[in-house]
Amino acid sequence: MKFGTKVIHGGLEPDPLTGAVMTPIYQTSTYAQEAPGKHKGYEYARTQNPTRSALESNLSHLENGSHGLCFASGMSAMDAILRMLNPGDEIVSSNDLYGGSYRLMRRVYERFGIASHFVDMTKAAEVEKAINAKTRLLWVETPTNPMLNVVDIRKMVELAKGVGALVAVDNTFASPYLQNPLDLGADIVLHSATKYLGGHSDVVMGALVLKDDKLAETLRFLQNAVGAVPSPNDCFLVLRGIKTLHLRVERACQNAAQIAAYVRQHPKVRQVFYPGFEDHPQHQIAKGQMRHFGGMISFDLKNDSLGNAVKVLSNTHYFTLAESLGGVESLIGHPASMTHASIPKEERLKVGLTDSLIRLSVGVEDVDDLIEDLDKALSVV
Ligand SMILES: *Cc1c(COP(=O)(O)O)cnc(C)c1O
Numbered sequence: 001m002k003f004g005t006k007v008i009h010g011g012l013e014p015d016p017l018t019g020a021v022m023t024p025i026y027q028t029s030t031y032a033q034e035a036p037g038k039h040k041g042y043e044y045a046r047t048q049n050p051t052r053s054a055l056e057s058n059l060s061h062l063e064n065g066s067h068g069l070c071f072a073s074g075m076s077a078m079d080a081i082l083r084m085l086n087p088g089d090e091i092v093s094s095n096d097l098y099g100g101s102y103r104l105m106r107r108v109y110e111r112f113g114i115a116s117h118f119v120d121m122t123k124a125a126e127v128e129k130a131i132n133a134k135t136r137l138l139w140v141e142t143p144t145n146p147m148l149n150v151v152d153i154r155k156m157v158e159l160a161k162g163v164g165a166l167v168a169v170d171n172t173f174a175s176p177y178l179q180n181p182l183d184l185g186a187d188i189v190l191h192s193a194t195k196y197l198g199g200h201s202d203v204v205m206g207a208l209v210l211k212d213d214k215l216a217e218t219l220r221f222l223q224n225a226v227g228a229v230p231s232p233n234d235c236f237l238v239l240r241g242i243k244t245l246h247l248r249v250e251r252a253c254q255n256a257a258q259i260a261a262y263v264r265q266h267p268k269v270r271q272v273f274y275p276g277f278e279d280h281p282q283h284q285i286a287k288g289q290m291r292h293f294g295g296m297i298s299f300d301l302k303n304d305s306l307g308n309a310v311k312v313l314s315n316t317h318y319f320t321l322a323e324s325l326g327g328v329e330s331l332i333g334h335p336a337s338m339t340h341a342s343i344p345k346e347e348r349l350k351v352g353l354t355d356s357l358i359r360l361s362v363g364v365e366d367v368d369d370l371i372e373d374l375d376k377a378l379s380v381v
Helices: 003-009 050-062 074-082 099-112 124-130 153-161 213-226 232-242 245-264 283-289 306-313 345-350 367-378
Strands: 067-071 090-094 115-119 135-141 166-170 188-192 206-210 269-273 296-301 331-333 358-361
Touching: 003 050, 003 245, 050 067, 050 206, 050 232, 067 074, 067 213, 074 099, 074 188, 074 206, 074 213, 090 099, 099 115, 099 135, 115 124, 124 153, 135 153, 153 166, 206 213, 245 269, 245 296, 245 367, 296 306, 306 331, 306 358, 306 367
Parallel strands: 090 115, 090 135, 135 166, 166 188
Antiparallel strands: 067 206, 188 206, 269 296, 296 358, 331 358
């Protein structure tokens, strides 16, 4: 089955009870049992819900996995993975990643004796140096947020296997349409379904997809034991969003390519970070593991100052100033004060995250209007 068919049919059947083509919202917390322990596979809705099961099955098809698990948010999905670790275990991750992921590792799990090392994951030698016998997990995010670096997933898998560590890939920025980390050897894929999967900025949800049965059993145990599960209504919304994932992401990629070219030639722009440029340092790696280059772009200003960034951010009309990404509408954001405010400034500057860095999540609007919008905003600087 090809991707455009999977989004609509993968792992989904009409409702067995009524034939309803769309998976119904099973808004129930519990299920009637015929006799104690005699039931139809559903006992209590933290453990199983048919709307959630349909979404989990659909997601596992999209990522070529065998198991999908949904959580109340991307962060709670990540939390389930980190809960598999024990005190003394270590994580190796990137120094350029989603601020909330950094916060969870640094501010929550470090207290439980699980140390994280943040290195430049585009340099295999740095990753190799940080890996040791205690390393249990490589946490990979690619493309990275917000610098749009690309990490070589195959290479990270090779390094992790050397010490028997797991590789988890945060695939939120790419979406399953553009990149399938399990095919490249990763053990677990994470999505913030809040972003491209939901696609309409109306749900917060997270998901994991994996192949290994034993690992899935452990994660499913944690999903139920901890209980950070999404509501059936939200599962319905994400199921609906996924049906147009390929169309939305395709258009966002086309728009982003044109916008990236436009901002690059703008006299007030210093540098544009976009993996689709042939001179992007990891352009070839992106080509080797992604279908297209995504809908995310970052750029900073020649006249680097918070004040100038604020001018641009306050003068767009279609690009809405907001956190998040991956929706049909274009968003503009300021990582230093928004998504990445929880990362200390020295750490931010080390990776090039300056005060004037602006991040775009390009939506599916008409690209001419989007370019005109940016043109007006940049003229104010
Ligand atoms: C948003 C995001 C998360 C966190 O997901 P939530 O659904 O907000 O909890 C994790 N990783 C990346 C790359 C994200 O963009």
